Amino acid sequence: MIDENQSGGAVMSNAMLLSAMLAVATVLPQAAAAQQEAPVTVTSRDGGFVITGTLAGFDGQLLRLSTDYGPVTVDIAEVTCEGAACPDPSAPMVPTLRLSGAPALGAVLLPALIQTFAGRRAVSFDRADPAPDRIEIALSDAGVPVARFELTLSTTEEGFADLAADEADMVMAVREIRADEAQRSFDAGAGDLTGPRRLRVVALDALAPAVSPANPFGGASFPMLAGIWSGEIADWSALTGIEAPVAVHDLPAEGGFAQGFADRVLAPAGLAPAPTVMRHDDAAELALAVAQNPAAIGLARFSQIGNLRPVALVGDCGRRLSLSAASLKAEDYPLAAPLALYVPARRMPQIFRDFLDFLGTPAADLVVRRLGLTDQVPVEVPLADQGERLANAILAAGEEVSLGDLQQMLVELADTRRLSITFRFRGGSTRLDPMSESGVDRLARDIAAGIYDGRQILFAGFSDGDGAAAGNREIALRRAEAVLAAVREELQRLGTPPGAGPALRAEGFGEALPLACDDSDWGRQANRRVEVWLR
Structure with a gap:
């Protein structure tokens, strides 16, 4: 497993069903043909409608169907379901949210936010860790389960792959979605993840090219950073006058932080990281390695920068952009790396909509600050x-x-x-x-x-x-x-x-x-x- 630096609207009424189906079909694509064919028929309890389609997903409360009208979502409590793929009616129906992606969100931050959310709703919080890359959280009210959160810790890239494969309901991301990922998600029925309100920022962080306080390197342009990371600039003599080879440290190449840096700094220059770049699974480990070597430069996380000195970003005209909590909040720093959730354009149980709303509250901001991240206040x-x-x-x-x-x-x-x-x-x-x-x-x-x-x-x-x-x-x-x-x-x-x-x-x-x-x-x-x- 790659360690990425751990440390929709209401359900429709019967009368609105047909018009809502047609409206949704104009926004979302048909479910991908590669989805498992699972024919089902759902009938409203009062017999007001009958819908036949294939089962596209079930989150413990809402059934998602692919139909001739496009994607349709119905509440399992309001219909009867016939077909081999229908949920077992005798099994407990607990709304479940599957999140997959960056451990920077899933390992500590989201569990802490879910626990605070549970406390504010006066429901119990129970956590289990069945595997190193798996966290399961159950919320219960007087012993009755009301919600489950299932977190898979991998990478931002794998999170988008899980969403496209219907193995996740949201993506925990530390970089922007790429064009191919957006297309695959769209084809899988998740809607346009580049559209309005599809990204929910949870906390702020940044990619910080940083050096030891003993290193006199003061500022760099994007082309200069690209030259350093690609190996085209291999000696400090060209930058500081000190003759010493440049030691470049970075986070895992498959992780979202390194990918975000490559997308924004290296790709525009047509360059790729040199094989000599030293990789670290943990951002704190990277910061320590760079701090001990005056000839090193590393891609640090602002939240775990330790005593490193971030390198200001400088253009050819001489203007400088420095990294601080204020410049990060104001989006003045161009290498921001928000910790965010990508939310598909589909309805979800009310409790999860309430959780998303909770993320913008003072109580959530306090959790973010206590974990050493930058809030959005x-x-x-x-x-x-x-x-x-x-x-x-x-x-x-x-x-x-x-x-x-x-x-x-x-x-x-x-x-x-x-x-x-x-x-x-x-x-x-x-x-x-x-x-x-x-x-x-x-x-x-x-x-x-x-x-x-x-x-x-x-x-x-x-x-x-x-x-x-x-x-x-x-x-x-x-x-x-x-x-x-x-x-x-x-x-x-x-x-x-x-x-x-x-x-x-x-x-x-x-x-x-x-x-x-x-x-x-x-x-x-x-x-x-x-x-x-x-x-």
Whole structure:
């Protein structure tokens, strides 16, 4: 087993069944032909409908069928089921959630969150570990089982494979889903896992190229890191003037952290890790090995970085992006590695929907912090503490963005504090990325709860430097207005009356406050954003 660094809506009524089936069929594909053929017929208890299809799955409460209308989900308690593949009616019907993937979530974090969730519902929590890579958790109310969680600890990659094979209901991931994994999941009836609300971020972590405090190496660009990991840069003399071979340490190649680094840093350069890269099963073990060798550099986890010094990311223009809890929360650091669940586009028992909702609560955030990870609770950062960002802006001033433009921006932001929620967009799109979708939900919940009553919220749009400055300001404004509209839509869904809470407005500042250089895809992506400022 690879150690990856351990440390849907309600069930339909009879009257709505046919229309819901047709609606679902327009969103989800037919179940994959490779699924085991298991013909069944389900009939509602009152005889209102009869459906024949093949059994696509059963989670202890909900039957998933493949039918001529597309995928259909029914509650086993509301129907009778006929066919050899039907669940045994005499067996206990306990809702069961199968999770597979990264031990970074499954070994400690999710069991701790499930235990806290159980405590808040006043139900008992019983854990069993039948194998080193297997955890089974049962929740019971007065001795009556109410839910089961089955966690398989493998890798992010194997988690997606299990989902496509209907051996898992959710994926525990530490990197973004790849295109081939998304296609296989779609073909298997899990829906579009790159779509809205399919990623549920549980905690924040980051990939941190890091060195011993005795190593003078101060900053690296993505191409430089790619050269180091591929072996093209094999000696420190080219980087620090010290003649010593570079010793590269990394996490398991099959694990999600190393794969995420390869996808974002090595693949764009057309490179692969050198065979000389030293692999460590455990992130703490890696940190210790790098700390003991001034000639070493390693891909550490921010949560387990020990006394290593993270290497700042630097572009050819000289702008630097440093790693901190604040830059991680704000998505300013481009090698973030959120610990997240990929949730298929299908209905699930209510208790598991409640668990997903629980993950965004203060009680869950407390569990995340106690385990040494970074939570998603927004923090306010005064303008006076934005030194690195303001220095980048001054360095970038020129013909397109004058010093007067920067002064006007500072007038707009005077007496404000930046909230560590940043909204970003998918490449070449106006769609928010998954982290930003979570940010809309959290900000709207906090506004609805009255946290920002009596204050003003400014959605400040920024762009990269490609194109004319006037056009970039217009693009930035449209993005800021799109985020404002998304927050208002979520507030309406939460039942908040129009005009209640803080005043909301949008402004576009274009390329006036760059985070990174525009000479790379990741730099331009970092600069295209909408920030939240409070007054």
